[in-house]
Amino acid sequence: MLQETTFLAPTSWYVILSATLFIMGMAGVLIRRNAILIFMSVELMLNSANLAFVAFARSFMDITGQVFVFFVITVAAAEVAVGLALIVAIFRTKQSIDIDELNTMEG
Amino acid sequence: MQAIFAIAPLIIILPFAGVFINAFFGRRLMENPDSPAPGIVASVMAGGAFTVALLLFIGLLNDPAGAQVPLFTWMSIQISPERTFVIDWTLRVDTLSSIMMLVVTGVGTLIHIYAIGYMQFDVEENVHKRHLHGAEADEFKRRYFSRFFTFLNLFLGSMLILVTGNTFLTLFVGWELVGLCSFLLIGFWNDDPEKGVANAKAANKAFIVNRVGDFGMLMAIFLLFWSFGSLQFDEVFSRGECMIEGSQADCITLSPEELDWNPAATSEEEEARSGAIGVLASLAPAEEGPGELNTLIFLGAVGFPMGAVVTAITLLMLLGATGKSAQIPLFVWLPDAMAGPTPVSALIHAATMVTAGIYMITRSNVLFHMAPFSETVVAVVGGLTALVAATIAVAQFDIKKVLAYSTISQLGFMIAAVGLGGYVAGIFHLATHAFFKALLFLGSGSVIQGMERGILAGEAGHGDEHGSAHDDEHHAEHDDHHDDHHAHPDPQDMRNMGGLLQRMPTTGWTYIIGSLALAGIVPLAGFWSKDEILLDANNESLLVYILLSVASFLTAFYMTRQVSLVFFGQPRTDAADQATESPGVVTIPLIILGALSVFGGLMNLPFEGFHQLGHWLEYSVTYAHIPKFNLTVAVISTVVALAAIGLGWLVYGRSPSQSSEDQDPLASTGPLFGFLEAKWYWDELYEAVLIRPFTRLSDFFANTLDWNVFHDWFHDTLLSGFFVGGSQIMSKPIDQGVVDGTVNGLANLVSGSSRGLRRIQTGFVRNYALVVALGVVVIVIFLVARFVL
Numbered sequence: 086m087l088q089e090t091t092f093l094a095p096t097s098w099y100v101i102l103s104a105t106l107f108i109m110g111m112a113g114v115l116i117r118r119n120a121i122l123i124f125m126s127v128e129l130m131l132n133s134a135n136l137a138f139v140a141f142a143r144s145f146m147d148i149t150g151q152v153f154v155f156f157v158i159t160v161a162a163a164e165v166a167v168g169l170a171l172i173v174a175i176f177r178t179k180q181s182i183d184i185d186e187l188n189t190m191e192g
Numbered sequence: 193m194q195a196i197f198a199i200a201p202l203i204i205i206l207p208f209a210g211v212f213i214n215a216f217f218g219r220r221l222m223e224n225p226d227s228p229a230p231g232i233v234a235s236v237m238a239g240g241a242f243t244v245a246l247l248l249f250i251g252l253l254n255d256p257a258g259a260q261v262p263l264f265t266w267m268s269i270q271i272s273p274e275r276t277f278v279i280d281w282t283l284r285v286d287t288l289s290s291i292m293m294l295v296v297t298g299v300g301t302l303i304h305i306y307a308i309g310y311m312q313f314d315v316e317e318n319v320h321k322r323h324l325h326g327a328e329a330d331e332f333k334r335r336y337f338s339r340f341f342t343f344l345n346l347f348l349g350s351m352l353i354l355v356t357g358n359t360f361l362t363l364f365v366g367w368e369l370v371g372l373c374s375f376l377l378i379g380f381w382n383d384d385p386e387k388g389v390a391n392a393k394a395a396n397k398a399f400i401v402n403r404v405g406d407f408g409m410l411m412a413i414f415l416l417f418w419s420f421g422s423l424q425f426d427e428v429f430s431r432g433e434c435m436i437e438g439s440q441a442d443c444i445t446l447s448p449e450e451l452d453w454n455p456a457a458t459s460e461e462e463e464a465r466s467g468a469i470g471v472l473a474s475l476a477p478a479e480e481g482p483g484e485l486n487t488l489i490f491l492g493a494v495g496f497p498m499g500a501v502v503t504a505i506t507l508l509m510l511l512g513a514t515g516k517s518a519q520i521p522l523f524v525w526l527p528d529a530m531a532g533p534t535p536v537s538a539l540i541h542a543a544t545m546v547t548a549g550i551y552m553i554t555r556s557n558v559l560f561h562m563a564p565f566s567e568t569v570v571a572v573v574g575g576l577t578a579l580v581a582a583t584i585a586v587a588q589f590d591i592k593k594v595l596a597y598s599t600i601s602q603l604g605f606m607i608a609a610v611g612l613g614g615y616v617a618g619i620f621h622l623a624t625h626a627f628f629k630a631l632l633f634l635g636s637g638s639v640i641q642g643m644e645r646g647i648l649a650g651e652a653g654h655g656d657e658h659g660s661a662h663d664d665e666h667h668a669e670h671d672d673h674h675d676d677h678h679a680h681p682d683p684q685d686m687r688n689m690g691g692l693l694q695r696m697p698t699t700g701w702t703y704i705i706g707s708l709a710l711a712g713i714v715p716l717a718g719f720w721s722k723d724e725i726l727l728d729a730n731n732e733s734l735l736v737y738i739l740l741s742v743a744s745f746l747t748a749f750y751m752t753r754q755v756s757l758v759f760f761g762q763p764r765t766d767a768a769d770q771a772t773e774s775p776g777v778v779t780i781p782l783i784i785l786g787a788l789s790v791f792g793g794l795m796n797l798p799f800e801g802f803h804q805l806g807h808w809l810e811y812s813v814t815y816a817h818i819p820k821f822n823l824t825v826a827v828i829s830t831v832v833a834l835a836a837i838g839l840g841w842l843v844y845g846r847s848p849s850q851s852s853e854d855q856d857p858l859a860s861t862g863p864l865f866g867f868l869e870a871k872w873y874w875d876e877l878y879e880a881v882l883i884r885p886f887t888r889l890s891d892f893f894a895n896t897l898d899w900n901v902f903h904d905w906f907h908d909t910l911l912s913g914f915f916v917g918g919s920q921i922m923s924k925p926i927d928q929g930v931v932d933g934t935v936n937g938l939a940n941l942v943s944g945s946s947r948g949l950r951r952i953q954t955g956f957v958r959n960y961a962l963v964v965a966l967g968v969v970v971i972v973i974f975l976v977a978r979f980v981l
Contacts (some may be wrong), residue, residue: 114958189955
């Protein structure tokens with residue numbers, strides 16, 4: 086139930102927030118060396134995308150964006166499960182989760 | 193044709209049957225290595241051939257026209273739709289060939305019989321020379337004894353092919369076959385430890401010199417075929433006669449239509465036609481006149497008058513005759529041919545084969561009659577040969593060499609006779625010469641073997657007086673000494689002989705009879721035949737008459753010299769002292785030949801009502817003519833011969849030399865004797881003029897042209913240079929540079945770029961993330977820019 090007096094933040098604000106969050110996530114991915122933190126940054130980027138999806142879904146009054154968010158969340162959850170498992174495995178072999186030490190694929 | 197003529201093929205088949213038997217079963221016949229079986233087989237075959245010749249002769253007495261006995265068709269060539277050129281193998285039995293058959297088989301049979309005895313000794317001696325013993329010696333005897341008689345029978349058959357041939361081509365087959373037999377028999381002892389190489393060289397010389405003559409003969413046959421369109425004697429001669437006598441166009445047996453002959457044909461057409469068919473098609477009539485041989489014969493595009501062509505043919509035939517009958521300039525092979533066993537010298541190189549040239553010219557008398565120039569050349573060649581060879585014979589010391597040059601000289605007489613048109617005289621002398629020269633050669637063979645027996649006897653005596661008392665060691669020493677010291681006297685050198693008449697009476701007396709016959713003493717065979725030649729020469733040509741008279745003087749002289757040196761005086765060596773007479777198988781043929789040499793003249797006494805041979809030959813020799821007996825000529829020739837014998841006796845017989853070291857009494861005449869002894873330096877002349885330039889040319893071709901130019905320069909330098917250079921270009925710049933460069937360059941490019949690109953793969957995940965981020969940025973900028981702009 087929507088009231089006319091209710092302040093509705095314009096979509097652009099959400100998009101700006103989303104972009105800000107995305108950039109913060111991206112910066113985290115690029116800057117951080119701790120795998121956990123990179124992982125968290127990736128989550129941040131995924132969620133910024135979710136925010137953008139939801140914002141546009143409200144803006145266009147289209148449920149598709151909302152649905153997509155569910156998918157993203159599902160995928161992110163799966164990703165976390167796999168990713169954390171990988172990190173655990175790496176840690177067991179390397180005794181470290183510093184990704185700069187994981188350069189054995191160097192050409 | 194009489195039935196008797198049908199046996200003619202037997203005369204060739206019998207000797208060839210002998211060849212077959214001796215070639216394939218000869219060795220088996222000699223189970224006992226001393227058995228004379230192959231010789232007996234060969235002699236029986238020769239005797240059989242003689243019987244056939246006699247029967248044919250008897251047949252001819254009844255029917256002198258003779259017969260032509262066809263055997264088979266040899267060649268049949270379609271030369272135009274209407275005409276086939278056929279050469280049949282037909283035996284020609286006529287009076288001329290019958291005389292030749294009788295001489296060849298008669299003398300041949302006697303020599304075959306003689307050869308049985310001679311070769312048994314000769315083979316035995318060669319066994320000794322090679323130090324063979326036991327089974328080896330037996331095998332050697334079987335091999336060589338049967339081989340000799342194989343060759344001898346082959347010769348006989350070949351000679352009979354020659355004289356019975358009915359065409360120039362069959363004559364040529366015989367001509368070549370006898371040359372082959374001559375080669376085989378001259379080089380019979382080509383493995384002789386001392387003289388083997390010399391014998392082989394002599395055989396080669398005979399064969400090669402004869403090739404020159406055969407070239408002439410072949411060219412003559414080609415020209416005959418071209419000009420007369422036939423090689424058959426009768427056809428050629430009848431066309432020739434026709435051309436002498438009448439309108440020449442009529443002599444062409446083919447009609448112009450048949451030849452597709454078009455008088456208006458251009459010369460090109462003419463040429464094409466004559467090229468296509470040749471034979472007779474090339475005859476074109478020119479201005480005609482009886483006796484003028486001006487019908488044109490086309491050789492290619494050029495037409496030659498018939499007369500000139502016939503002259504060329506006959507001169508080429510003469511070249512053939514000079515080869516086979518040992519005339520100047522091709523006589524040099526005959527003296528060397530004496531390297532063969534003596535029966536060979538007698539049969540082939542004195543009595544029969546060398547007369548082939550005389551027979552051939554006589555047979556072609558029609559052609560020679562058409563070419564007076566050739567006749568003159570023939571006569572002069574014969575006369576010169578007679579004289580030159582006689583001078584050389586005077587200064588020879590080898591008993592067989594004297595006879596060899598004597599043979600050349602006598603062949604010169606015959607050639608001169610046929611050149612002068614005295615065909616009867618030529619054939620007459622051919623026959624009598626066959627008798628006495630075979631006798632002399634066989635006698636010389638008997639003398640040589642007598643000498644060899646003397647040498648063996650001397651050795652045996654020598655060995656006995658030393659050997660018996662000594663032990664083996666001394667034996668060995670003695671043998672060495674013996675080999676060094678005892679150089680055998682040459683059993684053929686007349687200086688080593690002397691006084692052989694007492695030791696070898698049969699050989700000696702028959703030899704003297706042969707010598708007198710050769711010298712031309714009345715009434716022996718040689719007198720009548722030589723007198724007839726001199727008579728012809730006297731009638732026809734003074735030059736030839738003088739040449740022949742001088743030659744006959746020298747003949748009597750050198751025979752006196754030879755007989756004196758060999759049979760009279762005292763033995764000059766131990767070998768001559770111990771020489772012994774030959775066995776009966778050798779001496780009986782000598783006696784028979786001696787009788788023939790005495791009575792051979794009866795076949796053609798030069799008196800009215802006789803002249804049997806002359807009349808006999810008239811049936812087959814168109815231009816046979818019988819000269820009238822001239823007492824002056826006969827007396828002169830007898831006086832000349834007697835004078836020569838007297839002079840010879842004065843020089844050699846009266847005071848015979850006592851030692852084999854003595855010089856010849858004539859040697860005091862100075863360089864002339866040396867010149868004659870060296871045979872006028874003919875061999876040296878040929879050596880200098882022909883052989884050395886030829887070897888030099890060969891050397892030039894072999895060493896300079898082939899080796900230096902072709903091999904070293906062209907092959908090794910030019911070709912291999914090109915090849916090596918080309919290979920180098922292909923391998924270095926092209927293969928290594930271009931091909932390898934491309935491949936290596938690609939590889940380097942790939943590996944280099946990979947090395948660079950490898951850097952991108954840092955392995956740092958954040959780098960990748962950064963790149964991805966930057967990529968996103970770029971894409972966003974692109975999208976934005978596209979959207980904005």
